[in-house]
Amino acid sequence: MRVEALVKHPALVVCSFVIGVLVLGLPFIGKIEAPVIFLMLGRFHPLVLHFPIVLIILALMLELAIKFKFVPNATGLQLSLLAASAFTALIAILAGYFLFVGGEYSGELMEQHFWGATVSGAGVFFVTGLYLLSQRFQPVYPFYIGLLVLTNLSIGFTGHIGGSITHGKDYLTEYVPLIFQDEPAGSKTVEEMLVYDDMISPIFQAKCMSCHNQSRSKGGLIMSSLQSITKGGDSGLALITPEDLDQSELFNRVTLPADHDDVMPPEGQSPMSEQEIELLKYWITSGASPEQKVTALQAQPEIASVTNELLPQLARYRRKQAMAELKLKEVTNELEAVGKKLNLAIEPDSLEPGLFSLRVKFPPAPFNNDQFRELAPYNDAFSRLSIVSSSINDDGLYHISQMTNVKKLYLQKTNIDGSGFIYLMQMPNLETLNLSFTKVDDKVALDLLKFPSLKEVYLLGTKCTPQVVEALRKNKPGLKILFEEGPYF
Template identity: 55%
Template sequence: MPAFRPDDVPVFLLMVGRFHPLVLHFPIVLVVLALVAELVRWKGWLKQADAIMVVLLSAAAVTTLISVMAGFLLFASGEYAGLLMDRHFLAGAITGAAVFLALGFFLLFRKNPRFYPLYLACLITGNAAMAWTGHLGGSITHGEGYLTEYLPFLVKGSPSDAPRSEEEMLVFEDMIAPVLDAKCASCHNAERAKGRFRTTSLNELMAGGESGKSGIVAGDTSQSEVYQRVILPPGHSDRMPPEGKTPMTADEIALLAHWIQKGADPALRIAEVRQDGAIGSVVESLLPDLARYRRKAAVAKLRAEELRKELEVLATKLDVIVEPDTMADGDTYLLAMKFPPAPFTNDQFRELAPYSDVFSRASLVSSGIDDAGLYYISRMTNLRILYLQKTKVDGSGLIHLQKLPNLEVLNLSFTKVDDKAALDLLNFPALKTVYLHGTNTSPEVVEALRKYKPRLDIRMEEGPYL
């Protein structure tokens, strides 16, 4: 597919592209209805069949064209890219061509019956291509393999990680953590840390998020933000999980409170808790739900393994380094150039777009990235550390990086960043350290930055590369 930069496309057309998920339902219904109507017409059960078929096929052709055009504009926004997107667009184009050909051959068939096989073949092809297009679109929206994520368990049976015996089971690891994974981790994980808070590990729970409050305070439920949020009344704006999500049950909340009051000890065993009066009956009622929570955890583990394999293939294709980020607590990845660096430009960076939320650290030193490429980097919402030394960046695109809610370290050494661009650093929400060695930034502006944002550590040194 041809490459577009978002600023090459008028904003109005980008807005039109956003209607693609809405308009695509019209051709889906009409194309299927045309095939059903053809079957009914062939059986002779439909009066004025030819006129009805012309209307259906014409409407299907027009709405398919509109949907494909809107889809192309959505692609041109730069929000979607990669092999899956390319296949989706190609399948949509095939669908549109088949529907238009079906309409044309049907009009010819009305004059000459020998065109009927071609008309029918195009109509069937259009329906098949539409089904494939829909599957690919669903994979883009929900993730590749969305329809088949439970298939391995149908073939192999239950998840292979056998639970420990009840005597060995731990309150946090075997009961509370699975509940948090099932009801909180969809919004507070490595890929989507709302409020800069994650529930994927005990350390992250203790640390808390952007509110500055600890998620869990050992021995004190009144100071434990997680507990305080889950006990808020329904409809409260701060209640977690929010409206529309499955809340924690009374028993789950009771167990969480008991564990916190007992010191939030990760080594606390279920066997000990069951001997502790009323909480024992709570544990008894929760045990049957563990299998369901384990299954969800097993699906997440399977997805993580598939993601790792996909990233390995992409890293080989782009000749870059992609590996787990050992400096991060969650399951995020590091993106880095090899040495000597291979050619790596904005166009190649677009191929990383479907995986933008899995990167927490990126070292693009000496790559071909320029300010237009910073738009694509701005989609990496979990990025904490970004090294751009010796790139083609001049600072005109730094405004895009202001959208990164977690970016803490930015290295711009040996770039053409000037005073005007450097002032944009004042608007970075989480930035703690920036390197400006070898840039066109004047000492006066550096001092002004230090004055107006004293918590920002501005370093006039080359800084690390990885």
């Protein structure tokens, strides 16, 4: 069949609009139980999604080229682009749907991406139908062009949401605040730079922090500050021993062979370069001082060339670090406003850099389960909670369990009876739990054995008997049980 006859075939127009409507209705079906083979096909979504994006952009570019007479009218080529875009869009959307129903991705961004994909995919089919109609009825052509532009914009937005799921919500706009700063990020002069703050720390930020941060402290090690590095991890080995490389576990790990089980960072992540390792070596052997200046290194022949080579390379790392500091400042201001609204004291935690402590003011301000909703956007920002004498009960423990970075939780003199302990068991970092003067009894106290990281618990004024306390000590010898009211902080 000739192209001229094909583009005017009414069945193609009807088919385009019908499939578009069906695609648009996909979100209303919701999640279904899909066979395993379809779940496997969902994994191909990232491989096929770029085809319809490129093809629909080319279709718009071709229309512009025809409009401005760069190329002659090309009906066959345009129909091919639109048909290929529609076909690959349908495959990408179905694969994305099966990925969605598999349950591996969820949340607000995922919902937005799903809706954006179905609207964009339906748009591709409607555009194709309008193009076919425009070949028979010229007045339809402006509607086709308008929808083609809108579909490209929708695909751009949907792609941005998809990238945000992978890279983070602010991936595209991450550097915008730096553009409007009076001084560029990391714009210190060399004379002002410190070796640790401006060279070593940015290297750690780039090469180590993905596994050793407040949210994910692999091996109990956090590397967000020199204080936390000095503290070390669960192994008990000194990470950095000034003037002694052999006793500096950090140096030992980054210099292991690439195929060694204990090499850091692990396989699949960017290791430190030879120059970065050389810098780390010199900094440790020269005393690992946080006050050491970069100019002091430039004055030493054995390390000067490495230092001068690294300074331009580390500018990118310092920009990342500056961005993190800006975000922390922004979160600090937001949490201060939330604290004032709820009459809570929310402050940076001096023991956990980058995280915050929260406490009920004395005399106790009214605080109940409902007010946790105000704190939900910042769940991962807290390391210590003291909600002593508040009116929360075990239902509120669900909200607390979403604060996965909390290490110390003080609940004394609340309405807790322990029926909500199942929520707290999900907290990977909870080390201290104060339950003094609550309704906790022997039955629920035994659940403390199931807390993964718990190191100390306060039980003064509870209904726990000495026999159960002894059983707790016997079955969890690392757990310190204290019969004191405990700190409020």
